[in-house]
Amino acid sequence: MLYPWQESLWQQWQQLLDQERLHHAILLLAPAGSGREALARQLSKTLLCSNGVTEPCGVCHSCRLFEAGNHPDYHQVAPEQAGKQIGVDTIRKCTRLAVETSQLGGQRIMQIDFADAMGEAAANALLKTLEEPPAGCQFILMAEALDKLLPTINSRCNKWRLAMPDEQDTRRWVGRQLMQDVKLEIVRINGCAPLATQAFIEQGQDIRYGNLLSAFAAFLQPPHLGLQELVGMFAKEGHHSLSWVSYFLVDCLKLQQGAGSFLVHSESLPLVQQAAAAVTSPLLMNQIRKANALHRQLDTHTGLNTELLIMDWLMGFMPQPKL
Structure with missing residues (x-):
């Protein structure tokens, strides 16, 4: 079929x-x-x-x-x-x-x-x-x-x-399968792939993803509390969670540059605004590059210490001690 x-x-x-x-x-x-x-x-x-x-x-x-x-x-x-x-x-x-x-x-x-x-x-x-x-x-x-x-x-x-349906068609199709409203941002982070979006929601990843974003946005605020708990959330979801957060950080950069109408996280605007106000544009760009590189590294090489590498990346958002 x-x-x-x-x-x-x-x-x-x-x-x-x-x-x-x-x-x-x-x-x-x-x-x-x-x-x-x-x-x-x-x-x-x-x-x-x-x-x-x-x-x-x-x-x-x-x-x-x-x-x-x-x-x-x-x-x-x-x-x-x-x-x-x-x-x-x-x-x-x-x-x-x-x-x-x-x-x-x-x-x-x-x-x-x-x-x-x-x-x-x-x-x-x-x-x-x-x-x-x-x-x-x-x-x-x-x-x-x-x-x-x-x-x-x-x-x-x-x-x-194989061309994917547009985001609204995917949203409607998944909504009919699950008999519930579907957030556009969930469709977007799954590349408009209908079955991936459906599975994402059925497996409860949409809820865990929302919790991860909230914890991440809170961590970005000084004094950067909750590092260990956040590392655990990333590790539990696997290294693909880095690509989710990369989308979020790109949205923060868009907002800083006045492109707020092109956000992936349209339903999580308050979190994007909160994070965009806490992190400078140069730091955002640097951390986005590092997140994407780390995702590729973990995707290619098995056996690496995921928690340690993610912690090192997260610490990049914290002020470095002066020598």
């Missing part, structure tokens, strides 16, 4: 299917929480279907096997753990399967989720197969952005970008 914001792209794929012009390697660029998996599954099911050309029939043996989750010609590759790389051995197994004969006499599908999580060796192992694709084999790669993929992989794929 597709989501409303996926219909336009799906119709374009259907036209290519009808004309037998679909590229052997599709690269779907879409953020997490966009429902991109549903779109990839719809394409896979259609290609594997014994009767359909642009839609799966839903009743043939292939469709029933696919829905049961045990279709022998559908192969899905993903990191073994969230945030980990896809190893070269996993990709080599995928490429071996790609050249095998279809068990049902139809297409073979190699779906690579989080293709941007392939290491260089894994990407190079895939490259030769993409350059010389086996007959009857369709590759479907999914990634958030191009910058983490090798240019050689990019050049061998037909790239498609």
Whole structure:
């Protein structure tokens, strides 16, 4: 089942299917929480279907096997753990399967989720197969952005970008799913991705996020009390909380520069005003850069002392002792 914001792209794929012009390697660029998996599954099911050309029939043996989750010609590759790389051995197994004969006499599908999580060796192992694709084999790669993929992989794929609905459409869609009002700032910090926004609220992150912002804005006021408690809140939410606070600090900078009508945190204006009055623009810009760099560091390297690094960053807001 597709989501409303996926219909336009799906119709374009259907036209290519009808004309037998679909590229052997599709690269779907879409953020997490966009429902991109549903779109990839719809394409896979259609290609594997014994009767359909642009839609799966839903009743043939292939469709029933696919829905049961045990279709022998559908192969899905993903990191073994969230945030980990896809190893070269996993990709080599995928490429071996790609050249095998279809068990049902139809297409073979190699779906690579989080293709941007392939290491260089894994990407190079895939490259030769993409350059010389086996007959009857369709590759479907999914990634958030191009910058983490090798240019050689990019050049061998037909790239498609899934557009997110605008913030008001996302707000209304999530509101209907949850039967409640949804704050625009929650939609915005989730990049307008509907499923990410929905999950954010269902898991109570919106409440914890609000508590974190309140504690952070209070900490920015002299004499900067509550450091240990704030570090604990950041650590509990994980390093992604740094990106949330980065949005907040950018809003403080916007307010200082007279761009208050372009705030992400439109419903938390008092907190933005409070923080913007307490921190100078040069310090804000410096701490925003450091927060983004720290987020990338923690996202890339596991095993670091998150609490210690976040505490060091927070202490950057406090007056430094004179020598």
